[in-house]
Amino acid sequence: MRDYLGVVWAIVVKDATVEWRTKTAFMSAVVFAILVLSILYFARDPTAVSSMDIAPGALWVTFTFAAMVGLNRAFLLERENQAIDGMLLTPVPRTAIFVGKMTGNLLFVGFVELISVPLFVLFYNVSLAGRLPQLLAVTAMATVAFVAVGTLLSAMAVRTRFAELMLPILLLPFLIPPVVGAVQLTSRILAARPASELMGWFKLLAAFDIVFCVLAILLYEATLDE
Amino acid sequence: MTARESALRTARRGQAITALALAGLAGVYVRALAFTPVERLQGPAQKIYYVHVPVAIYALAAFAVTGLLSIAYLWLRDERIDRAAEASAEVGVVFSVVMLISGPLWGKPVWGTWWAWDARLTSTLFIFLLFVGYLIMRGAIVEVDQRARFSAVLGILGLALVPFIHLTVYLFRTIHPQPILFKPSAPSLPGVMLTTILLSLGVFTLLYVGFTTQRYAVASLRALREEELLSDA
Amino acid sequence: MILTPQVSGAAGVNADAGAGVGAAVTDPLLVTEAVTRRYGYRRVFADVTFSLRRGEVLALLGPNGAGKTTLLRVLAGLLRPSGGSVTRNGTVGLVAHNSMAYDALTARENLAFAAKLWGIVDAARVEELLDRLGLVRWQDQRVATFSRGMTQRLAIARALIHQPDILLLDEPFHSLDDPGVADVVRLLGELVSEGRGRGRGRAIVLVTHQLERLVQLATSVGYLVHGTLVGPEPMDDRSVETIAARYRGLLNRA
Numbered sequence: 001m002r003d004y005l006g007v008v009w010a011i012v013v014k015d016a017t018v019e020w021r022t023k024t025a026f027m028s029a030v031v032f033a034i035l036v037l038s039i040l041y042f043a044r045d046p047t048a049v050s051s052m053d054i055a056p057g058a059l060w061v062t063f064t065f066a067a068m069v070g071l072n073r074a075f076l077l078e079r080e081n082q083a084i085d086g087m088l089l090t091p092v093p094r095t096a097i098f099v100g101k102m103t104g105n106l107l108f109v110g111f112v113e114l115i116s117v118p119l120f121v122l123f124y125n126v127s128l129a130g131r132l133p134q135l136l137a138v139t140a141m142a143t144v145a146f147v148a149v150g151t152l153l154s155a156m157a158v159r160t161r162f163a164e165l166m167l168p169i170l171l172l173p174f175l176i177p178p179v180v181g182a183v184q185l186t187s188r189i190l191a192a193r194p195a196s197e198l199m200g201w202f203k204l205l206a207a208f209d210i211v212f213c214v215l216a217i218l219l220y221e222a223t224l225d226e
Numbered sequence: 227m228t229a230r231e232s233a234l235r236t237a238r239r240g241q242a243i244t245a246l247a248l249a250g251l252a253g254v255y256v257r258a259l260a261f262t263p264v265e266r267l268q269g270p271a272q273k274i275y276y277v278h279v280p281v282a283i284y285a286l287a288a289f290a291v292t293g294l295l296s297i298a299y300l301w302l303r304d305e306r307i308d309r310a311a312e313a314s315a316e317v318g319v320v321f322s323v324v325m326l327i328s329g330p331l332w333g334k335p336v337w338g339t340w341w342a343w344d345a346r347l348t349s350t351l352f353i354f355l356l357f358v359g360y361l362i363m364r365g366a367i368v369e370v371d372q373r374a375r376f377s378a379v380l381g382i383l384g385l386a387l388v389p390f391i392h393l394t395v396y397l398f399r400t401i402h403p404q405p406i407l408f409k410p411s412a413p414s415l416p417g418v419m420l421t422t423i424l425l426s427l428g429v430f431t432l433l434y435v436g437f438t439t440q441r442y443a444v445a446s447l448r449a450l451r452e453e454e455l456l457s458d459a
Numbered sequence: 460m461i462l463t464p465q466v467s468g469a470a471g472v473n474a475d476a477g478a479g480v481g482a483a484v485t486d487p488l489l490v491t492e493a494v495t496r497r498y499g500y501r502r503v504f505a506d507v508t509f510s511l512r513r514g515e516v517l518a519l520l521g522p523n524g525a526g527k528t529t530l531l532r533v534l535a536g537l538l539r540p541s542g543g544s545v546t547r548n549g550t551v552g553l554v555a556h557n558s559m560a561y562d563a564l565t566a567r568e569n570l571a572f573a574a575k576l577w578g579i580v581d582a583a584r585v586e587e588l589l590d591r592l593g594l595v596r597w598q599d600q601r602v603a604t605f606s607r608g609m610t611q612r613l614a615i616a617r618a619l620i621h622q623p624d625i626l627l628l629d630e631p632f633h634s635l636d637d638p639g640v641a642d643v644v645r646l647l648g649e650l651v652s653e654g655r656g657r658g659r660g661r662a663i664v665l666v667t668h669q670l671e672r673l674v675q676l677a678t679s680v681g682y683l684v685h686g687t688l689v690g691p692e693p694m695d696d697r698s699v700e701t702i703a704a705r706y707r708g709l710l711n712r713a
Contacts, residue, residue, distance in 0.1 A: 003578065010575040018563040021601070082557035086617065088537055089553055090576040149383065156376045160366040170363060170380065173356035177390040180398065200397055208390055215386055219379045222300055225372070226539045370499045453500040 007092050011100025016107065018077060025073040026108065033066040033116045037123055055124040056186035060179050062116055063139075064146060067109045071150040072167055074101045074108075075158045088224065098220035102151040109143055131189050134198075138185045141205040145178035145212060146171070152216040155223045174212075181205045230450055237443035244436030250429035254422065262422045272336075276422055278328040280430035281321050282350065286388075288318030288434060289357055293385025296378040305449070308374035311381055312364060313441035315357050317434060322354040345395040352391050356384050370449070487512050488549045488662040489534065489625050495542035496526065496533055503529050507543070507688040509681060511625070514651055514660035517691050518673045520706050521683030527666045528556060530683065531627045534664060549624025549662075554631050558614040562603040566594050566613050569602060570620060577621040588616040593642060607634035615643065619650075626650065626663045632672055640672065647676055670699040684709045 019026055040058040041051060078084035087097055121128060128135060150171050157166040181201045188197055258276045295311035329347060330340040341347075360380050367373040487510035494507040503526035511517055521527050532538045534545060535553045560569045570585045589598050592612040602610060611634055618626065631647070632640045652660050667673055673680070679691035680702060689709055 007576060010572060014561070014564070014568075014572050017568070018561055021563040077561070080562060081560050082555065083559045083561055085537055085553070085555060085557070086559035086573060087576060089535060089551065090573070090621075091578075092576050152379070152383075156363070156379065159372070160363060160376075161368075162366055166363060166366060169359045173352050173359065173391075174383065174387055176352055177387075177394040180394050184397075204390070204393055204397065211386055211390075212383075215383060219300075219382060222375050222379050225537065368499075449500065456501045 004093065004096050007096040008100040008103060011087075011097065012103045012107065015074060015077065015101070015104035019073070019104075019108065025070045026111065029066045029070045029108070029112045030115050032069050033062050033112055034119060036062045036065055037116065037119055041123055051124050052126070052190075055120070055126055056183045056190065058124065059116075059120050059186060060142070060183045062120070063109070063113055063143070064175055064179055066112050066116065067105075067143075067146065067150065068168055068171065070108050070112065071105060071147070071154045071171075072158055072163065074105050074151065075155050076163075079158055094221045094224065095217050098151070098155075098217055101155075102147060102216070105147045105151050106143065109147055113139060113143065126190060131192070134189045135186065137202075138182055138189065138205070141202070141209055142178045142182035145205060145208045146175050148209070148213045148216045149174040152220060152223070155220065159223075177208050178205060181208075230447070233443050233446040233450065236446070237440055240436050240439030240441075240443055242436075243432055243439060247429055247432035247436050250425075250432060254426045254429050257425065258422050262418050272332070274328050274332040276426045278325060278332060279423060280427045281328065282325045283427070284430050284434045285318050285321035285325050285350065286353070288314045288321060288438070289353060289388070290385065292318065292357070292360070293381050293388075296381025296385070299374060299378040300382070305370065305374060306446075308377065309445035309449070310438070310442055311377065312361075312445060313438045315360055315381075316441055317437045319354065319357055319361060320437070321434070322350065322357070325350065326354065343398075345392075345398065348395045348398075349388075349392045352395075353384075353388055356387065360384065370452075486548065488547070489664070490546040490548075491534070491543065492546075493543035494530075494533060494540045494545060496529055496538065497541040498529070502686060504683060504686050504688065505542070507683075509688065509691050511662040511664065513624075513662055515678045516647075516651055516663040516665055516676050518677035518680045519664060519666045519683055520668070520673075520680060520702075521666075522710065525683045526686075527683055528629055531555070531629050531664065531666060534625075535627050547625060550621055551625045551627060552618035552621065552623030553627045553629075554611075554614050554618045555629050556633075558602070558610045559617060560602045560610060560613055563601060565599050565601055566605075566609075566616075567598045569613060570616055573617050573620045579621060584620065588619055591619075591646065592616045608636055608639050611635055612639070612643075615646070624661055626661055628663065629666045630668070631665070632667060632669050640669075644672055644675055651676075670702055674699055674702060680705075682706060682709050685712075 037058060040054065040061065044051070044054055075084075078087075084097075088094075117128075120126065150167070153170045153174075154167055157163050157170060160166050181204050185198055185201045185205075254276060258273050262273075264272070291314040292311045295307050295314065299307040299311060333342060334340050360377065363380060364373055364377055367376060490510040491507055493505075495505040496503045507530060509517065519527050519530070529538065531553065532555075533540050534547075535551050536545070536547065537553075561572075564572070567585060567589065570588060571582075574585055589595050592615055594609065594612055594616065597605065597609060602613065605613065611631070615628075615631060618628075626647075628647075631643055635643060647663065647665075650661055651663060663676075665673070665676060674694070674697045677694055679693050681688050681690040681692070682705070683689075692705075
């Protein structure tokens, strides 16, 4: 177990180092997030729709679109000099490679979210006071959901023609449950609705996380050459 | 018998089943229009049911078959399973298009709107898009084994996604007519209409099998031609 | 599980207990039995059979597209054979066409990462390889700034990190300058004979078009032509002309 986690950690550190030195993907994702947040603010009739009404949707569209900019990066990096072979030659379990890649992507998306949230609060004039723990739970659960599926799909997408185009086409249908759930939860939490109104969606997110994390880890090996 | 002959024979069988199904479909519609009463509340628009309901059921069934065959493929690694999964997905996409067109045609006179973000309509739209993506991805991979493996992975993920999509839109809200056929109590449709729709279901079973069989034969013939081209080279 | 034949787990690798050590010294390290590989519907090669003992160097010659690279990947365990079997009685190191290096990391970081995945805790191993491949001066530079030759040296260092019993080399002299080629030839000569434990020496499969290097190193030659392996034939006569004539003869045979 310690060996397994050690390998996962080594991959995460390696990916983070590479990302830190290049910063291209991260900067693009952050700039993309700022652009989406501001465009969505203006994509409404200000006399009819208050910015508060569209805020939860805007936040989640921003998170997922910005994540999509970065998700392919993890496996494109391995394609560069066929570096993935270097990992596959070692006796490291295949699932550890996937979990490492997925954890790297979680960190990546997590940092993009960390930067987007203050801007969201600023742009949409929302108050998060007292709601942070709940919002954090929603964000964590929905992010795990789409990063798990997204990491697996990107492992395939980078090896097809039109790789950049393929990931959104494959991934977006899978974003419907977690993103709709996250938007519903976010708006209810921001409106300070009772916890009983949140449970159904929380259960949906939890079930999605469990099912798709397990599936993604199990199916990763089938995406490797053999 | 050569592989080519057997594929051609499969294709002919598919054609025969399809021809039978199309004749049956004509029969169902003669019955539906001439010998089945007009529904009291919905008027003549309800006649679309006899296509819409079976085609919707078989669209989803086709995708479920693709998902199950995907599991089978990763287990057995037989390329024929992959071809069958592809054939079923393609027929599912065609049926979905028919369903998505026939639905609004009925919806306009009855709901008063062409499109409603109703639970079942929305779910099927998303599932349809998922499998369009499945077919697009197949087109973007050249190597057969890789294509089969990737498609199987996506097929399995899709199978797992369907209940989540359904749950999501259900939690959102629904205005679709409640199920009249598959429900715990006895079907609530008048007897004549029930017979017509059950006949239509039978016809669409044949249509699904016929289409899928033909599409499977096409995939086998394509694979054979690819093999031949390579051995000539 | 593609890789399992040669190692039982990360822990077994670092100790000098490759699975081959327990076997008799003369037992083959690498055995292939009628190996076939397809790519899609295309058969890349069929019926590749040979065995390789410690201290032996099998050189592979073949035209472009004959499947030399695919064969090495099958031998390494990265690809599964479509038919036949590959038995590896030891660990494998592969120098492929691509460097398998991360451009944004330094040479040292690349090696340290590989060492980590192999479960090697001894930090001196990385130093030793940097030194042996002449990379010390550039060890803290990013691979992106490396010349092809330096990248090739790094790729070789990476392949040696876990002291593999079997070395698979795909054009290892590619893009090296003359001193570089001389260095690598000398290194390979040392690697063949050195080794750990009782079973001394390594087995090497060498794909190269440089016949002068080939005759210097090889103990046998296999010709991957017309979709199958001819040979391996022993190197009775270490002359470039003999090998070239034999190769030409096989290529022209329909």
